[in-house]
Amino acid sequence: MAAIKIEGLGKVYPGDIRAVQDINLDIADGEFIVLVGPSGCGKSTLLRMVAGLETITEGELSIGNKVVNQLEPAERDIAMVFQNYALYPHMTVYKNLAYGLKNRGFSQQDIDERVQNTAKMLEINPFLDRKPRALSGGQRQRVAMGRALVREPAAFLLDEPLSNLDAKLRVQMRVEIKQLQRRLKTTSLYVTHDQLEAMTLGDRLVVLNQGRIEQVGSPMDVYHRPETLFVAEFIGSPSMNIVRASTFANKDNQEAVKQLPEGTDVIGVRPDTVVFEKPAEPHLSFDCEVKLFEPAGAESHLYLHLLPDRQAFTMRVEENTAVAEGGKIMVYAPLSVLHPFNEASGRRTD
Amino acid sequence: MVENNRWGNILAHTLLILGVALVVFPIYVAIIASTHTGGTFMRGTIPLLPGTEAINNYRTALLQGRSSAGTPPISLMLWNSFVMAMAITIGKLAISLLSAFAIVYFRFPFRIFFFWVIFVTLMLPVEVRIVPTFQVVADLGMLNSFAGLSIPLIASATATFLFRQFFMTVPEEMLEAARVDGAGPFKFFKDILMPLSITNIAALFVIMFIYGWNQYLWPLLITTDPKYYTIVMGIQRMLTGGDSEPLWHLVMATVVMAALPPILVILFMQRLFVKGLTETEK
Ligand SMILES: Nc1ncnc2c1ncn2[C@@H]1O[C@H](COP(=O)(O)OP(=O)(O)OP(=O)(O)O)[C@@H](O)[C@H]1O
Ligand SMILES: [Mg+2]
Numbered sequence: 270m271a272a273i274k275i276e277g278l279g280k281v282y283p284g285d286i287r288a289v290q291d292i293n294l295d296i297a298d299g300e301f302i303v304l305v306g307p308s309g310c311g312k313s314t315l316l317r318m319v320a321g322l323e324t325i326t327e328g329e330l331s332i333g334n335k336v337v338n339q340l341e342p343a344e345r346d347i348a349m350v351f352q353n354y355a356l357y358p359h360m361t362v363y364k365n366l367a368y369g370l371k372n373r374g375f376s377q378q379d380i381d382e383r384v385q386n387t388a389k390m391l392e393i394n395p396f397l398d399r400k401p402r403a404l405s406g407g408q409r410q411r412v413a414m415g416r417a418l419v420r421e422p423a424a425f426l427l428d429e430p431l432s433n434l435d436a437k438l439r440v441q442m443r444v445e446i447k448q449l450q451r452r453l454k455t456t457s458l459y460v461t462h463d464q465l466e467a468m469t470l471g472d473r474l475v476v477l478n479q480g481r482i483e484q485v486g487s488p489m490d491v492y493h494r495p496e497t498l499f500v501a502e503f504i505g506s507p508s509m510n511i512v513r514a515s516t517f518a519n520k521d522n523q524e525a526v527k528q529l530p531e532g533t534d535v536i537g538v539r540p541d542t543v544v545f546e547k548p549a550e551p552h553l554s555f556d557c558e559v560k561l562f563e564p565a566g567a568e569s570h571l572y573l574h575l576l577p578d579r580q581a582f583t584m585r586v587e588e589n590t591a592v593a594e595g596g597k598i599m600v601y602a603p604l605s606v607l608h609p610f611n612e613a614s615g616r617r618t619d
Numbered sequence: 620m621v622e623n624n625r626w627g628n629i630l631a632h633t634l635l636i637l638g639v640a641l642v643v644f645p646i647y648v649a650i651i652a653s654t655h656t657g658g659t660f661m662r663g664t665i666p667l668l669p670g671t672e673a674i675n676n677y678r679t680a681l682l683q684g685r686s687s688a689g690t691p692p693i694s695l696m697l698w699n700s701f702v703m704a705m706a707i708t709i710g711k712l713a714i715s716l717l718s719a720f721a722i723v724y725f726r727f728p729f730r731i732f733f734f735w736v737i738f739v740t741l742m743l744p745v746e747v748r749i750v751p752t753f754q755v756v757a758d759l760g761m762l763n764s765f766a767g768l769s770i771p772l773i774a775s776a777t778a779t780f781l782f783r784q785f786f787m788t789v790p791e792e793m794l795e796a797a798r799v800d801g802a803g804p805f806k807f808f809k810d811i812l813m814p815l816s817i818t819n820i821a822a823l824f825v826i827m828f829i830y831g832w833n834q835y836l837w838p839l840l841i842t843t844d845p846k847y848y849t850i851v852m853g854i855q856r857m858l859t860g861g862d863s864e865p866l867w868h869l870v871m872a873t874v875v876m877a878a879l880p881p882i883l884v885i886l887f888m889q890r891l892f893v894k895g896l897t898e899t900e901k
Contacts, residue, residue: 322795343801355792359814368810369800416800 271333271423279327288314299454303471311480348417350427356401363397387419425457530618537608543584653872680872700849704831706769719782741776763844821891
C-alpha cells in the first residue's frame with residue numbers, strides 16, 4: 270500500500286498530440302480515486318502512465334515516496350484490471366492468478382496459499398481448473414480482479430473494468446468492488462464513464478476534460494458544487510439544465526436576477542430541483558411548453574421547451590403527474606439551488 | 620441445392636467417383652506393383668491385382684536398395700530424409716517465430732525495411748538462388764553433410780510472414796497484462812505467445828515438413844556421397860543408376876515408403892489442429 274503523488278504529469282504522443290497535460294494530484298494511502306470524463310479526454314492515458322505502460326513525457330510520478338517515472342510496470346508494484354480482462358486464454362484460472370507470483374519468485378506453497386485465499390474471497394474457487402473461455406463474463410471479470418488482488422500490490426489501477434457486463438451484474442460488481450476496497454484499503458485508481466460508478470465508488474472524483482483536470486473533490490461536492498460549466502453538464506443524470514440569460518432574464522425574474530452574482534450569464538438547474546409550486550424564497554420562474562412526459566417509476570421525467578427560445582429543459586417529476594403534452598406551464602427553481610456560471614470563462618461566479 | 624434430383628445426383632456422384640479414381644489409381648498401381656516380382660513389369664502389362672512378393676520386395680528395398688547401382692538401402696535414405704526434413708522444419712519454425720516476434724514487438728531502426736526485405740524473399744524460391752547458394756555451401760565445405768542439406772533451406776519468409784500476421788491479432792492487452800505480471804520479453808514469448816500460436820505452429824510444421832521431405836533438386840546437387848542420399852532423390856538414382864533395366868518392383872516399394880512419413884506427420888499433427896480449431900483461444 271502506498272500514496273501516489275502526481276506532479277505536472279503530461280503525455281505528448283508523436284505528432285504533438287497532447288493527450289494529457291499538467292496533472293497534479295496527491296492520492297493518499299488507501300484512497301479510492303475515480304477518474305471520469307468524456308471519451309478521449311485522456312483517462313486511460315493517465316492511468317496507463319501510472320501503470321508504466323505508457324511513457325511519461327512530462328512531470329513526475331511517485332508511488333510510495335519513490336519516483337517511478339523510469340520503472341517497468343512490474344517494478345512499480347501495481348496491479349491493473351483491463352476493460353476486456355486480458356486473461357491468458359491458454360492458462361487455467363489458477364495459472365492466471367499464479368503467473369504474476371511465479372514471475373516474482375514466490376515459493377510454490379506461498380503461491381498456492383495466496384491463490385486459494387483470493388479465489389475464496391472472490392468466490393471463484395469452483396472454477397480454478399477451468400480456462401477463461403469456459404467462464405461467463407461476470408466470472409471472467411472476477412478472475413481479472415483476482416489476478417490483481419492476489420499480488421497484494423501497492424495500488425490497483427482499473428480501466429473501465431465493468432463496462433463489458435450487463436446492467437444488473439455491473440451494479441452487483443460495483444458494490445463488491447467498493448466493499449473489497451474498503452476492506453483491503455489498497456490505494457485505487459478507477460477509470461469509468463459511468464455516472465453511477467463515478468458517484469458511488471470513489472472517495473474522491475477527478476473530472477478530466479481534454480487532458481486537463483476540471484475538478485477534484487468528493488463525489489457529493491462535485492455534484493452539489495460544480496466548479497465549471499463542463500463539470501456541471503457532465504456530472505449528473507439526466508444532466509443539468511443550462512439556461513442562458515436571454516431566456517431567464519425576462520420581466521418575471523427581474524428581481525431575482527439582481528441577486529445573482531456578478532458576471533452570471535448562464536445558470537445551471539438540476540432537473541430534480543425544479544418544482545411546480547411557486548416557492549416562498551427567491552426563485553426564477555420559467556415559462557414552458559410540455560414536450561413529453563416519460564413515466565419510469567422512481568425516475569419519471571418531464572421534457573419541456575423554455576419559451577420563447579424553445580430551449581430543452583428537463584425536470585424530475587412524480588410518476589402520477591397530470592400534465593398535457595403540448596400545454597403551457599410555469600415551473601420554478603429557488604435561487605439557493607441554482608448554479609451561476611460565466612459562459613466566457615466557463616467558471617462558477619459565486 | 621437440397622432439391623432431390625435423381626439424375627443430378629447420379630451425375631454428380633459419377634463425376635466425383637471419376638475424380639477420385641483419377642487421383643487414386645496411380646497410387647494403387649504403385650502399391651500393387653510393389654507386390655510383384657521384377658519380371659512382371661517387363662512383360663508390358665501392368666498388373667491390377669496384388670502379387671505375392673510384397674514382403675520380399677520391401678525387405679530388399681529397405682535393407683539393400685539397389686546396391687549394384689550404388690544407392691544405399693532405403694532405410695538409410697529414409698533416415699536421411701527424416702533428419703533433413705526435421706532440421707529444416709524445426710529450424711524454420713524457430714527462426715520465423717523469433718523474427719516475427721522481433722518485428723511485431725520490438726521497435727528497432729529499419730524495422731519496416733527488414734520486414735519488407737523478408738517479405739520480398741518470398742518471391743525467391745530455392746531454385747532461383749540455387750547456383751549462388753551452391754557456391755556458398757561449397758566454399759564453406761558443407762557439401763555432403765546434413766548441415767549443407769538443411770541450413771540453406773531454413774530461412775523462411777512464408778512462416779515469418781504468417782506468424783507476424785498472427786501475432787498482430789493477439790490483443791495488445793495480453794502483452795500489457797504480462798508486463799504488469801512481471802514477464803520480460805522472453806517470458807512473454809515462451810509463456811504466452813508460443814502457447815497461443817500452437818495451432819499455427821502445428822500447421823506450419825506439417826507444411827514445412829512436407830516441403831523439406833520433398834526437396835529434390837538441392838540434395839541432388841550437393842550430395843555425391845551415397846551416405847547422404849535422401850529418399851526423394853534416391854528414387855531418381857535408382858531409376859537411372861546401373862545399366863540394367865530399372866527394377867520397377869523395388870522402385871515402387873520405395874515410392875510407397877517415401878510417401879508414408881508425410882502422411883504420418885499429418886495424422887499426428889491433425890489432432891493438434893482439430894483441438895486448436897474447436898477450442899479457439901483468443
Ligand atoms: N498511441 C496514441 N497515439 C496518438 N494519440 C493517442 C494515442 N493513444 C491515445 N491517443 C489520444 O489521446 C487522447 C486520450 O486517449 P485516451 O485513450 O486516454 O482516452 P479515454 O479518456 O480513455 O477515452 P475512452 O473513454 O474512450 O476510453 C485521445 O484523443 C486519443 O486520440
Ligand atoms: Mg479509455
